[in-house]
Amino acid sequence: MSHEIMKKIYLVEDDYNLRELICYLLTDHDYEVEAFANATSFKERISGLDIDPDLILMDIMLPDGNGVELCRAIKADDKTSSIPVILMSAHADPSITQNSGAIDFIAKPFDVDQFYSRLNKYLN
Template sequence: MSKCIYLVEDDDDIRFIVEYVLIEEGYEVKAFGTASEFHKGLSTNKIDLIILDVMLPDGNGIDICRKLKTNNQTSHIPVVIMSAHAAEKSILEEACADGFINKPFDLKDLTNQIKTHLKT
């Protein structure tokens, strides 16, 4: 069974590319353009990893990550933050994230980081 990744990214082009690459790598991907879409789509089904953009039109990836990490039902899910505007160390600490991807990113680096967090 393939691993399920939730992707929250408001930029349509970046979301499309990341989703495409992850599907080609054999992952099941559920992609969302806003925080509210993500919250509506968040299910009790098995989620193996969440990739969160920091700047969303209706929310903040750091806040979303913190809420996920303090909720007993979701705290075990690895969360990787993506941002072009943030320093890695401060984001990891502030958001309690498991990983950080700096935009712009190399697709090979993206897939390697995902594999590391999924231990595949």
């Protein structure tokens, strides 16, 4: 698949193997990925200048933070509030994302086809 301009996705996932899989899945579909292993590094990045993600894909349970709260912070900040956020969790209860401002929720483990279709829905 090719895109005229590569869409850029920020991925926040603390599990190394899963982070690797998702990076593969995204780059395989010609998305540009910037991955973060924890909340701290992500927060640092997002608070800086020169941020240009088209979407943020974020795990909820992080060792040093909570994806739901991070999402709320993103949505509260004018600089980042327009960036769509998709939350992911192994707790297959989408209710935890209520009032977080997230655009969607992907339950782990996910079906790869469904994973792509969700992303496409918000990026094209």
